[in-house]
Amino acid sequence: MAEMEQVTLETWKPRTRVGVMVKEGKITSIEEIFKRNLPILEPEIVDILLPGLEHEVIDVSIVQKMTDAGRITRFRAVVVIGNKDGYVGLGKGKARQFRFAIEKAIRNAKLNITPVRRGCGSWECTCGESHSVPFVVRGKSGSVEVILKPAPKGTGLVAGNVAKTVLRMAGLSDVWTLTKGETRTRYNFARATYLALRNTYRFMTPLDWART
Secondary structure, eight states, X not given: OEEOOOOOTTTOOOOSHHHHHHHTTSOOOHHHHHHTTOOOOOHHHHHHHSOSOXXXXXXXXXXXXXXXXXXXXXXXXXXXXXXXXXXXXXXXXXXXXXXXXXXXXXHHHHHTOEEOOOBXXXXXXOOOOSSBOSSOEEEEETTEEEEXXXXXXXXXXXXXXXXXXXXXXXXXXXXXXXXXXXXXXHHHHHHHHHHHHHGXXXXXXXXXXXXX
């Protein structure tokens, strides 16, 4: 796990409308981008608005492709990023060198950053803190399906190692999980968990009604 290099406003040259708005100060928070449903097409937007992101490599494999010139071997890396406080992203990248594959995966994960709604949705716990998911959510990728259930405080992350990494990067500490399918496929396992977390923003709770 490592902290990523950050981009400064002075050296960044935005190429999209949202990027220009961020550099000009018209958008000052990552929450505003998601509230306005604006696309994130430049990883520098995340670097500026969401500093302090960490990343962890989930899987590294070697892929081969036959061409007229012969067999080409490349590395494929799967990386999860997060600030451990409600934001998480997942990406993968391919390159002939291991370092470049990780850099591509981190860039892709920044473009896939998503907010995670946290809460205390377990009937066994009434602490009111944001330590678990607020309700049951599901995510599916390939043959893998992941179901996240609220857990009382002190339970911990009852999940496989891949799902634990994604949940921890999102800032969750107590979650029960139920998995189906071929979880040995690390990318599908991680992506199913990521999609389940993204689905926390598809529903609104009574607490969110008061906020809006």
